[in-house]
Amino acid sequence: TEIVAxxxxxxxxxxxxxxIPKQYLMLGEQPILAHTLxxxxxxxxxxxVIVALNPQDEFFADLxxxxxxxxxxxxxxxxxxxxxxxxxxxxxxxxxxxxxDAARPCLTHQDIDAxxxxxxxxxxxxxxxxxxxxxxxxxxxxxxxxDTVERELLWHALTPQYFASxxxxxxxxxxxxxxxxxxxxxxxxxxxxxxxxxxxxRADNIKVTHxxxxxxxxxxxxxxx
Ligand code: CTP
Ligand code: MG
Numbered sequence: 001t002e003i004v005a006x007x008x009x010x011x012x013x014x015x016x017x018x019x020i021p022k023q024y025l026m027l028g029e030q031p032i033l034a035h036t037l038x039x040x041x042x043x044x045x046x047x048x049v050i051v052a053l054n055p056q057d058e059f060f061a062d063l064x065x066x067x068x069x070x071x072x073x074x075x076x077x078x079x080x081x082x083x084x085x086x087x088x089x090x091x092x093x094x095x096x097x098x099x100x101d102a103a104r105p106c107l108t109h110q111d112i113d114a115x116x117x118x119x120x121x122x123x124x125x126x127x128x129x130x131x132x133x134x135x136x137x138x139x140x141x142x143x144x145x146x147d148t149v150e151r152e153l154l155w156h157a158l159t160p161q162y163f164a165s166x167x168x169x170x171x172x173x174x175x176x177x178x179x180x181x182x183x184x185x186x187x188x189x190x191x192x193x194x195x196x197x198x199x200x201x202r203a204d205n206i207k208v209t210h211x212x213x214x215x216x217x218x219x220x221x222x223x224x225x
Pocket of ligand 1: 008009010011012013014015016023052076077078079081084102103104207
């Protein structure tokens with residue numbers, strides 16, 4: 001099977017409160033998105049890296065990876081799911097897609113390999129995830145504990161999320177049309193009745209979301225070099 005990567009990178013990073021979209025903030029030597037792309041572009045099994053950009057993007061063209069032969073650019077949409085859908089339109093018909101957030105620059109080939117290999121067990125697709133470590137509480141609207149939620153069955157959903165491109169495109173579109181709340185690819189597959197697999201990923205595959213996350217990502221990358 002041909003494997004492509006789809007990278008939603010069309011967000012504005014409002015929670016980051018920077019003056020440019022967070023995927024273009026520097027992380028050591030190069031911007032966040034450049035780290036993300038390096039990992040995907042250098043993976044031997046990934047044939048194309050499809051990046052969804054904001055129509056107003058004025059930074060991407062300056063990245064050293066911008067003219068890489070594996071790279072395909074599409075215009076993203078208003079929500080993350082719209083950007084992923086735009087990417088899926090460009091994916092080869094029989095391909096499988098690794099959908100990965102631009103804002104997760106600490107991805108490793110080890111994580112990608114584990115997810116790709118999981119297809120023998122999880123034939124309808126799988127996602128990287130981390131078991132929840134803390135005791136989990138459910139609250140009422142006033143910030144008071146209602147009860148404790150069983151932790152053994154709770155996971156943090158990460159990316160990449162790995163599905164057949166055509167099936168994911170169909171389910172994402174149908175779920176969006178139905179007004180379902182879709183926050184990742186798995187939730188669109190779940191909406192369609194699929195139970196994707198969970199593959200334990202690395203704890204350092206964080207999404208840079210708030211200003212503090214930048215220092216953390218920097219630390220993770222520096223420890224690796
Ligand atoms: N994304 C996208 N298209 C959108 C919204 C988000 O491609 N319309 C991408 C972001 O660029 C990011 C990924 O989806 O790489 C995960 O989204 P998130 O972390 O929420 O990024 P932003 O939406 O940019 O940040 P915020 O929610 O704080 O504004
Ligand atoms: Mg967002």
